[in-house]
Amino acid sequence: MTKSRGVLIVLVIAAALWALTISAWQAGAGGDTLGPTGVAKVTEDASSQASPVATACVAIIAVSGLLAAMLGRIGRLVVLGLAGIAGIGYGITALSAASAPGATSWAIIAAVAAGIGVIGIVWVAIASNGWTNSNRYARTAEAAGGEFDSAATWDALSRGEVVEDAPEVEEPNGPDDEEPNSPDDEPDSK
Secondary structure (H helix, E strand, O other), X not given: OOHHHHHHHXXXXXXXXXXXXXXXXXXXXXXXXXXXOOXXXXXXXXXXXXXXXXXXXXXXXXXXXXXXXXXOHHHHHHXXXXXXXXXXXXXXXXXXXXXXXXXXXXXXXXXXXXXXXXXXXXXXXXXXXHOOOOOOOOOOOEOOOOOEXXXXXXXXXXXXXXXXXXXXXXXXXXXXXXOOOOHHHOOOOO
16 A cells, blocks of 8 residues: 555545534534534533534544654554544444434444544555655665665765766767767768
8 A cells, every 4th residue: 555545545434434423412412503614612512512522533533644654653553543542433423422312323333433534544544564664855866775776876876976976878879879970971972
């Protein structure tokens, strides 16, 4: 799995969980009582508001997915671990909403989606061990494995470095590659 696909999977999980968050998990919680997206409206009836905990968990998952693309191996495991914990928190919040009186089937669907999301995040975290870091800013013209890397060589030449291990330049070997003004090529002018 590539880095971009892994980040995309985590962002799709966050988007799916967010879509479930804006649905009514409790009977009587209409769309007009939710207020702006992600902001709970303070009322006396606790069942009429969207869960700010679930919304915060979704935000943590989305930010963690983006951070995973920027960090090294240990950093990726830490932020994806936090995303997994946020997914578990989302699932616990959905289960507590499902066990409350007046719960709709959306709360159960959200709990199942949270479980699937945690499995997806763990899968991305395990697959992220195979992600390679870019050698774009490396100071040598060699790839990580010691192989020749043309992009790294070009970057080294752009920095003004002398590249010793450049590929060999082909020598002219045909009639088109010879110099056009050689003394043998001049016609006799008699």
